[in-house]
Amino acid sequence: xxxxxxxxGGETGLAGGAQAPSxxxxxxxxxxxxxxxxxxxxxxxLFTGPALVVFSTFVILPVVLAGYVSFYHWxxxxxxxxxxxxxNYSNVLKDSVFISSMKNNAFIVVMSLLIQGPLALGVxxxxxxxxxxxxxxxxxxxxxxxxxxxIAGAMWRLILDQRGVLNTALLQLGVFDKPADAIGWxxxxxxxxxxxxxxxxxxxxxxxxxxxxxxxxGVPDEVLEAAAIDGASWWQVQRRITIPLLGPTIRVWMFxxxxxxxxxxxxxxxxxNNGAPFDSAYTMAMFVIDRAVxxxxxxxxxxxxxxxxxxxxxxxxxxxxxxxxxxxxxEGGVA
Amino acid sequence: MSAxxxxxxxxxxxxxxxxxxxxxxxxxxxILAAAFCIVPVLxxxxxxxxxxxxxxxxxxxxxxxxxxxxxxxxxxDGAFWKMMFASTVIALFTTIGxxxxxxxxxxxxxxxxxxxxxxxxxxxxxxxxxxITVAALPLYLVLLKLHLPGTPWGLVLPQIAFQLPxxxxxxxxxxxxIPRELEEAAAIDGAGRIQFFFRILLRLTTPALVTVGVxxxxxxxxxxxxxxxxxxxxxxxxxxxxxARFQTDRxxxxxxxxxFLSLAMxxxxxxxxxxxxxxxxxxxxxxKG
Numbered sequence: 001x002x003x004x005x006x007x008x009g010g011e012t013g014l015a016g017g018a019q020a021p022s023x024x025x026x027x028x029x030x031x032x033x034x035x036x037x038x039x040x041x042x043x044x045x046l047f048t049g050p051a052l053v054v055f056s057t058f059v060i061l062p063v064v065l066a067g068y069v070s071f072y073h074w075x076x077x078x079x080x081x082x083x084x085x086x087x088n089y090s091n092v093l094k095d096s097v098f099i100s101s102m103k104n105n106a107f108i109v110v111m112s113l114l115i116q117g118p119l120a121l122g123v124x125x126x127x128x129x130x131x132x133x134x135x136x137x138x139x140x141x142x143x144x145x146x147x148x149x150x151i152a153g154a155m156w157r158l159i160l161d162q163r164g165v166l167n168t169a170l171l172q173l174g175v176f177d178k179p180a181d182a183i184g185w186x187x188x189x190x191x192x193x194x195x196x197x198x199x200x201x202x203x204x205x206x207x208x209x210x211x212x213x214x215x216x217x218g219v220p221d222e223v224l225e226a227a228a229i230d231g232a233s234w235w236q237v238q239r240r241i242t243i244p245l246l247g248p249t250i251r252v253w254m255f256x257x258x259x260x261x262x263x264x265x266x267x268x269x270x271x272x273n274n275g276a277p278f279d280s281a282y283t284m285a286m287f288v289i290d291r292a293v294x295x296x297x298x299x300x301x302x303x304x305x306x307x308x309x310x311x312x313x314x315x316x317x318x319x320x321x322x323x324x325x326x327x328x329x330x331e332g333g334v335a
Numbered sequence: 336m337s338a339x340x341x342x343x344x345x346x347x348x349x350x351x352x353x354x355x356x357x358x359x360x361x362x363x364x365x366i367l368a369a370a371f372c373i374v375p376v377l378x379x380x381x382x383x384x385x386x387x388x389x390x391x392x393x394x395x396x397x398x399x400x401x402x403x404x405x406x407x408x409x410x411x412d413g414a415f416w417k418m419m420f421a422s423t424v425i426a427l428f429t430t431i432g433x434x435x436x437x438x439x440x441x442x443x444x445x446x447x448x449x450x451x452x453x454x455x456x457x458x459x460x461x462x463x464x465x466x467i468t469v470a471a472l473p474l475y476l477v478l479l480k481l482h483l484p485g486t487p488w489g490l491v492l493p494q495i496a497f498q499l500p501x502x503x504x505x506x507x508x509x510x511x512x513i514p515r516e517l518e519e520a521a522a523i524d525g526a527g528r529i530q531f532f533f534r535i536l537l538r539l540t541t542p543a544l545v546t547v548g549v550x551x552x553x554x555x556x557x558x559x560x561x562x563x564x565x566x567x568x569x570x571x572x573x574x575x576x577x578x579a580r581f582q583t584d585r586x587x588x589x590x591x592x593x594x595f596l597s598l599a600m601x602x603x604x605x606x607x608x609x610x611x612x613x614x615x616x617x618x619x620x621x622x623k624g
Contacts (some may be wrong), residue, residue: 039449043528048455051440051499054432057477058470058496059462065473076472078479126364139611140369143376146607148557150575151600154582155379158589165382165394165589172393206372263466266559270579285468289560292472302472309469316464 063309066302074299076292081299088303098304101275101282102311104193108283109261109315111197112204113254119201120208121250125238127209128216138213141206149203153270156199160185160271186272189280196281199271204260208253215249216242251324258319262312265289284308376600383594390589405594415598418577421566425490425573426555432495433551434544437502438510442532444503445510446518456507462500470497471564478565485569490562494555502547509543510536549610556603574599 070088073081092098131137144152159166167182176182185195219242227237243250265285268275274290275282288308292301382390383405384398409415443449444456474493475484483489513536521531537544559575567576581595 040447040528041449044443044447044449046529047439047443047532051436051459051503052455054436054492054496055459055462055499058474058493059465059499062470062473062477063465065476066469069473069476076475078476123364123368126361127368129358129361131361131365134365137365137369139608140373142372142607142611143604144372146553146603147376147600148559148575148578148603150557150559150578151596154578154592155375155596157582158592159375159378165390168391169394202371202375205368209368263468265468266575269559270582285466285560288468288472289563293564298472302469305466305469305472309466312466313464 066306066309069299070303070306072299074302075296076298084299088300089307091300092304092307095304097279097282098284098287098307100279101284101287104280104282105262105264105284105311107193108197108200108264109258112200112257112261115197115201116205116208116257117250117254120205120212120253121243121246123205124209124212124216125242127213128242138210141209143206144203145207145210147203149266150270152199152203153267156202157186157271157273160195160199162187186281187277189277192272192277192281196268196271199267200264203267204257208257211249211253212246215246218249219245255316255319255324258315259312262308262315284311376604379593380597380601383590383597385590387588387590402590405591406598408591409595409598415577415595417570418572418574419602421487421571422556422573422575425487425494425571426552428487428491429494429498429555430548430552432491433498433502434548436495437499437506437547438537438540438544439532440499441503441506441510442536445507446513456503459500459503462497463504467497467560471560474561475564484565485571487566487571490565490571490573493561493565494551494558497561498551498554502551505547506540506543509540513539545610549606553603553607556606 069080071083071085073084075081127134127137158164161167162182162184163179164185166185167179170176171179171182184191186192223241223245224237227241232240263285264283268281268283269286269289272281275286284304285308288301288305290301291297291304378395381398384402385396386402386404389396389398389402440459444452444459470493478484478489478493483492517535517539518528518531521535522528526534557575558573559579562573562576563579566572578596578599582592585591585595
């Protein structure tokens with residue numbers, strides 16, 4: 001207890017510029033270091049308190065509130081309106097726009113893994129050597145990741161619009177004859193999700209490459225040299241040794257990619273002008289924000305957000321349980 | 336795009352290629368990947384020096400004549416600077432808050448023995464699982480009670496809160512890695528744990544603090560969802576909100592939008608290029624941690 005009070009005293013002393021008080025009484029506690037000492041709850045509260053308060057108030061409390069307001073007919077004002085039980089939930093799960101946005105998110109999750117994974121792995125394996133200008137390459141590859149999603153969405157929309165610069169260029173190259181035949185990168189319902197995958201690949205493949213390159217640093221050269229001396233070809237070495245050793249990094253990247261795909265919002269909203277054409281490029285997060293901000297159905301939107309949360313949490317837990325389990329168990333092993 | 340895929344595959348599939356051939360493949364892969372990533376950005380920046388008329392006539396062409404008008408029009412616009420100011424202030428306060436609260440929380444979580452420590456750590460990491468989308472709408476109710484909507488704090492505090500989990504996860508191993516002996520030596524010299532924190536720990540963890548700070552800054556600078564709900568239309572409208580609005584308002588003037596986009600992304604790119612090592616080590620640190 002003495003330690004406790006002294007700790008607080010020491011802190012106020014610090015703030016006042018006089019640090020003497022804590023010096024004397026603290027010294028004995030160092031001697032008792034190996035002996036059991038009383039827990040300095042005051043210090044712990046002092047250090048963790050601010051973070052706990054801010055985190056609880058602005059993350060945990062709203063999430064708990066979300067569960068609560070999803071049962072109300074809330075229109076976004078200070079008053080929650082009528083209690084309607086599970087009505088919001090049953091309506092959301094019957095809402096064809098929400099269902100199709102769920103399918104879009106599923107498509108994005110799967111295609112992101114299938115497109116970016118092999119592409120990034122290939123580039124990273126090839127680049128994993130002493131390259132000239134390696135740092136410059138890395139910087140350039142990482143640029144799209146730093147560009148805000150909003151800006152990425154806006155710039156690609158300008159390029160890919162029906163009358164955008166890409167179609168104008170294609171027209172001039174003679175790919176099609178008249179402006180009416182222009183390709184609807186963003187206006188064709190069958191094409192728009194593939195266009196989104198292209199832009200997502202542009203935005204995030206660099207991150208995957210950088211993560212894989214960093215992971216490859218952890219693969220010891222000796223192993224690779226030994227394999228090469230034993231006559232293994234470059235590709236055999238990659239397939240049998242490098243890629244398996246890179247496993248944990250790949251799995252963490254997959255985890256980040258899956259969670260990011262489920263929550264995609266900024267880029268998709270700007271790129272497709274809010275899910276156009278005909279809501280065919282809607283994502284779940286766009287549904288949530290749109291129902292709230294544009295239609296003022298906050299209770300309904302929050303129920304949809306909870307569904308999004310449950311899906312995201314389930315995906316995260318399943319992935320950790322079944323795919324990343326050995327990485328966590330194998331701590332201290334190879335990796 | 337497809338050209339890149341094939342060339343990468345060629346490189347990978349070349350079975351018994353000599354080291355030399357692989358070396359060439361490495362450069363081809365690197366150049367294609369870098370071009371794929373950087374060319375669209377360069378296109379946006381330099382097309383800002385053309386007119387919308389030039390763009391419509393020849394989308395891919397040199398700026399002839401070279402036009403400063405788009406950039407100077409935006410740079411001369413007070414509204415642009417107002418948003419730039421709002422973005423900067425909000426990103427700075429977010430960064431300071433995240434780093435300060437984060438390292439303070441990480442200290443006991445890494446170096447104190449107390450009951451409930453792992454529970455508290457799990458509590459923070461649980462934040463990683465909550466999508467912003469879920470908290471964003473009820474957040475407004477909380478801010479209303481605290482009279483914060485429309486103020487910079489009404490955006491800064493939630494941003495700090497959402498950035499804390501990843502910050503604590505990154506910082507804890509760094510704080511843990513400081514040798515016990517240093518703390519004991521400091522204690523013998525009469526420094527309490529609080530003095531140890533301010534005088535020694537903060538200095539030794541500076542690289543990690545810079546990393547989480549950079550991540551927080553770039554995250555705040557690029558943020559869209561929370562600002563959209565919390566400061567849209569107020570005096571603290573940030574740049575990403577401006578980008579979204581500008582694109583709708585000026586949809587006819589392609590070149591002007593491109594110039595606006597360039598100016599909006601340049602600070603983040605410049606900042607990143609300076610801090611690249613920190614960002615990468617932070618991300619990979621988070622991956623390994």
